[in-house]
Amino acid sequence: MIMSGQDETLRHRVAGSGGFIRNLWYVAAWSHELADTPIGRVLLEEPVVFYRRADGAPVAMEDRCPHRFAPLSMGRVEGDDLRCMYHGLRFGCDGVCREMPAREPAPPVRVRIYPTVERWGWLWVWMGDPAQADPEKIPDAFGLQGAYDMRTDVMDIDACWELLNDNLCDLSHLDFSHATTLGASSAVRWSERKPHIEELPDGLRITRWFEDARMAPGHPLPVDTLSSYRYLLPGLFLMSMAWYPAGTAARCGYAEPVEPPLSSRADQQAVTPVTSRRSRYFFATGVARPQANQRLLDGIVAVVTAAFAEDKAILEAQQKIVDITPPERQRFATPHDAALLAFRRLVRARLAAEAETDAAR
Numbered sequence: 001m002i003m004s005g006q007d008e009t010l011r012h013r014v015a016g017s018g019g020f021i022r023n024l025w026y027v028a029a030w031s032h033e034l035a036d037t038p039i040g041r042v043l044l045e046e047p048v049v050f051y052r053r054a055d056g057a058p059v060a061m062e063d064r065c066p067h068r069f070a071p072l073s074m075g076r077v078e079g080d081d082l083r084c085m086y087h088g089l090r091f092g093c094d095g096v097c098r099e100m101p102a103r104e105p106a107p108p109v110r111v112r113i114y115p116t117v118e119r120w121g122w123l124w125v126w127m128g129d130p131a132q133a134d135p136e137k138i139p140d141a142f143g144l145q146g147a148y149d150m151r152t153d154v155m156d157i158d159a160c161w162e163l164l165n166d167n168l169c170d171l172s173h174l175d176f177s178h179a180t181t182l183g184a185s186s187a188v189r190w191s192e193r194k195p196h197i198e199e200l201p202d203g204l205r206i207t208r209w210f211e212d213a214r215m216a217p218g219h220p221l222p223v224d225t226l227s228s229y230r231y232l233l234p235g236l237f238l239m240s241m242a243w244y245p246a247g248t249a250a251r252c253g254y255a256e257p258v259e260p261p262l263s264s265r266a267d268q269q270a271v272t273p274v275t276s277r278r279s280r281y282f283f284a285t286g287v288a289r290p291q292a293n294q295r296l297l298d299g300i301v302a303v304v305t306a307a308f309a310e311d312k313a314i315l316e317a318q319q320k321i322v323d324i325t326p327p328e329r330q331r332f333a334t335p336h337d338a339a340l341l342a343f344r345r346l347v348r349a350r351l352a353a354e355a356e357t358d359a360a361r
């Protein structure tokens, strides 16, 4: 069925609309990516360098030396400071220039410092007003050391972050984009089950029960499978798949059962805008520790990695079409678009609120 696309959101041109929500914690890297040497990242079209102070605490600093704009990520960590290795300016972890060759005292220049926090296996950075950077606003995730044995990876996708959000808010695509990978291995038909969507203050909870399903193709035991995930600003995908004895879904009134599942697995992912045309996709996938073994994990990781290469291919191709599509061309919505449209409305509302605050300043 196709619905008429009267929603304002549909008329919105996806890419190049400009603007990012700044007052949010963004995932910049997996924590383990940051070791002894600085790493440079571009987030929201801003260059940021991350390094560790002598006590191991992370620092996030503008990755642009104020002298000739060389990247400080090519610099050298000296205690708590970072030295530009072009002409030698040295900056403290407060961003203040501490030293310049042949000039005493150091010039009154500085670089921007961003609030940064390590949590749930990720390095987060606050891209907005530092006064609003409250680490309590970082949502709960699974982490890498918790109930699930997780493996991590990163992928760059040449597509706008909104196209990735759309993709992750509508898992009906598993039956088509991932027909031979994730769609097949999950042994359920995603596009034939309309999910239950609950709006949360910072995103959505999207839930599907699949009754009388299988844990995997050819598995002899009938099960009820519960797929439940939160999709939260700025683009966090936190999903568990849990398998229960057949009949559990109806017995629990399609709510989440209190008893532990027979087995479960989890996915922890984040979409971070690099530019309006490029996104970085962080993903971790894992199995509940009682069932986790390396062979099982190897198999799941192989399927997930193949599937995300399929996402990358379709998203990059879709971006190219979007780029040459006149802005007045309207998209149509299907019932499966309900979640992605709700998420886009949330994004629009936050962008509008930030624009209003900026205008009032």
Ligand code: FES
Pocket (backbone or CB within 6 Å): 065, 066, 067, 068, 069, 070, 084, 085, 086, 087, 088, 089
């Ligand atoms: S560009 Fe950094 S010291 Fe010259």
Ligand SMILES: [Fe+2]
Pocket (backbone or CB within 6 Å): 167, 173, 174, 177, 178, 307, 311
């Ligand atoms: Fe996908």
